[in-house]
Amino acid sequence: MSNYLIYVEQGADVDPVDYLNTITLDYNTYSWDSTENAFVLDGEAEDDETEVIYRSALKINDSVDTSTPGAYEIIYSYTNSDSDQTGTVRLVVVVEEG
Numbered sequence: 001m002s003n004y005l006i007y008v009e010q011g012a013d014v015d016p017v018d019y020l021n022t023i024t025l026d027y028n029t030y031s032w033d034s035t036e037n038a039f040v041l042d043g044e045a046e047d048d049e050t051e052v053i054y055r056s057a058l059k060i061n062d063s064v065d066t067s068t069p070g071a072y073e074i075i076y077s078y079t080n081s082d083s084d085q086t087g088t089v090r091l092v093v094v095v096e097e098g
Contacts, residue, residue: 004090008066010097016060016074019090023053023078053078069096 008014023030023039030039030053039053061075072094077087 006090006092008064008092008094010066010069010094012066012094014062014064014066014092016062016064016076016090017055017058019074020058020076025078025080064092064094066094069094 006019021032029042031042033040036052038055041051057078059077061073064072064074070093072092074090074092075087076090
């Protein structure tokens with residue numbers, strides 16, 4: 001992640017994946033690759049490791065309501081085939097138009 005705290009203007013569009021740069025799972029880092037439209041493993045994969053994590057595999061709990069100023073959370077989680085889960089929270093602050 002580049003920032004844990006994000007400020008957006010009231011009424012702005014928010015795509016939660018835009019704020020996610022990497023995923024770390026079992027000491028492996030997956031970086032966003034726009035050409036693959038997925039998070040790709042940095043380095044070599046072991047035999048049983050996933051090499052890519054697609055956006056559709058992420059669970060994103062997004063409570064952001066940009067029509068109302070306030071503080072909101074985006075909770076990201078991912079569970080691999082071994083049932084290992086990783087997750088993180090990002091705080092989004094919607095500021096009044098001004």
